[in-house]
Amino acid sequence: MHRRTQDSKWSGTGHTAGIDRSEGKFYLVGGGIASLAVAAFLIRDGDVRGCNITIFEESDRLGGSLDGVGSAQDGYLMRGGRMFESKYLCTFDLFSSIPTLDRSKTVTEEIFDWNDTMKTSSKSRLFQDGHRLDAPSYGLDEPHILTLERLAIEPEHLMANRRISDYFEPSFFKTNFWFMWCTTFAFQPWHSALEFRLYLRRFAHMVSGFNQLHGIMRTVYNQYDSMVRPLHKWLDERGVKFELNTRVTDLVLEEGTERNEVKGILCERAGQSYTITVGPTDSVIVTLGSMTDGSSLGDMDRAALVNGKPDGGAWTLWKKIAAGRPAFG
Numbered sequence: 001m002h003r004r005t006q007d008s009k010w011s012g013t014g015h016t017a018g019i020d021r022s023e024g025k026f027y028l029v030g031g032g033i034a035s036l037a038v039a040a041f042l043i044r045d046g047d048v049r050g051c052n053i054t055i056f057e058e059s060d061r062l063g064g065s066l067d068g069v070g071s072a073q074d075g076y077l078m079r080g081g082r083m084f085e086s087k088y089l090c091t092f093d094l095f096s097s098i099p100t101l102d103r104s105k106t107v108t109e110e111i112f113d114w115n116d117t118m119k120t121s122s123k124s125r126l127f128q129d130g131h132r133l134d135a136p137s138y139g140l141d142e143p144h145i146l147t148l149e150r151l152a153i154e155p156e157h158l159m160a161n162r163r164i165s166d167y168f169e170p171s172f173f174k175t176n177f178w179f180m181w182c183t184t185f186a187f188q189p190w191h192s193a194l195e196f197r198l199y200l201r202r203f204a205h206m207v208s209g210f211n212q213l214h215g216i217m218r219t220v221y222n223q224y225d226s227m228v229r230p231l232h233k234w235l236d237e238r239g240v241k242f243e244l245n246t247r248v249t250d251l252v253l254e255e256g257t258e259r260n261e262v263k264g265i266l267c268e269r270a271g272q273s274y275t276i277t278v279g280p281t282d283s284v285i286v287t288l289g290s291m292t293d294g295s296s297l298g299d300m301d302r303a304a305l306v307n308g309k310p311d312g313g314a315w316t317l318w319k320k321i322a323a324g325r326p327a328f329g
């Protein structure tokens with residue numbers, strides 16, 4: 001990654017320190033919110049010109065997991081709805097510069113105005129024996145609390161390949177805390193303990209209102225319409241290039257250096273392969289999420305296909321980059 005030095009030049013770390021990247025090209029792989037945000041921050045805070053930024057996206061639209069498409073005729077599709085809370089500081093900072101599509105306010109103002117009107121306050125998080133529990137207590141015993149505390153500070157390398165159920169005794173999975181947790185964040189006992197810990201840390205400050213979902217915020221529309229479209233428009237107006245239907249299949253890395261410098265980007269589009277040469281002042285930023293990578297759709301008559309990692313562009317690229325290079329995980 002590159003940092004900004006006092007003389008307002010983009011400067012690489014390591015042996016390329018001192019290179020002026022302000023007029024170099026920025027190639028961003030993946031058209032999800034991560035790349036869109038990178039592009040906006042580069043323009044807004046890094047004085048990078050939009051025309052020097054290219055985003056490669058393998059599908060035919062931007063937004064990645066933040067999707068929302070369809071029509072009244074064919075039905076609508078959204079792979080999930082995103083919850084926010086007031087400490088999404090980077091998100092709200094970014095979107096305080098992005099106008100809504102009708103330009104009446106910023107997206108951040110729209111989200112806060114909306115959540116002033118529509119406050120989340122669940123009166124029936126759980127049901128027991130056919131009756132609703134108005135504000136259920138968590139039901140955690142001392143061993144559960146101690147394990148939660150231990151999880152919060154456990155060194156990451158000890159958690160690799162471990163499940164949540166490897167840490168907690170079975171009674172934990174019968175507590176109201178767990179029922180509320182797993183129905184809020186879609187966790188199962190066999191899911192990654194590390195992922196569980198990341199969520200614990202991220203949402204620890206919400207725990208006091210957790211049994212009524214206090215503090216959970218929503219966008220007015222789905223996140224594609226409320227966030228991706230306004231951000232796309234803002235970037236488009238600034239000349240950012242979007243290469244849709246373009247899968248990045250590999251990166252040419254200069255071997256034998258500490259920095260793993262990228263020299264080329266291998267792309268595939270409409271069955272054609274080509275390589276983009278990356279110059280010394282250019283930057284490549286790969287921000288591929290993988291939550292919906294390789295996902296498939298079913299309908300009322302057909303079950304969704306169960307795809308694997310080779311079916312998605314994100315995992316295949318990561319596996320290629322990481323092969324023989326432990327630094328990439």
Ligand SMILES: Cc1cc2nc3c(=O)[nH]c(=O)nc-3n(C[C@H](O)[C@H](O)[C@H](O)COP(=O)(O)OP(=O)(O)OC[C@H]3O[C@@H](n4cnc5c(N)ncnc54)[C@H](O)[C@@H]3O)c2cc1C
Binds near residue numbers: 031065
């Ligand atoms: C069901 C669900 C519910 C969620 N709920 C919440 C929530 O409540 N709150 C919250 O904060 N977050 C939530 N998330 C997580 C959030 O949506 C994601 O973390 C975020 O959208 C990831 O953005 P991204 O840009 O990192 O990755 P993605 O959105 O995955 O974008 C990656 C993009 O890269 C493209 N791509 C992949 N490989 C290649 C390639 N080789 N070449 C070119 N393009 C490629 C993909 O097509 C995709 O468009 C949820 C996610 C899901 C799926």
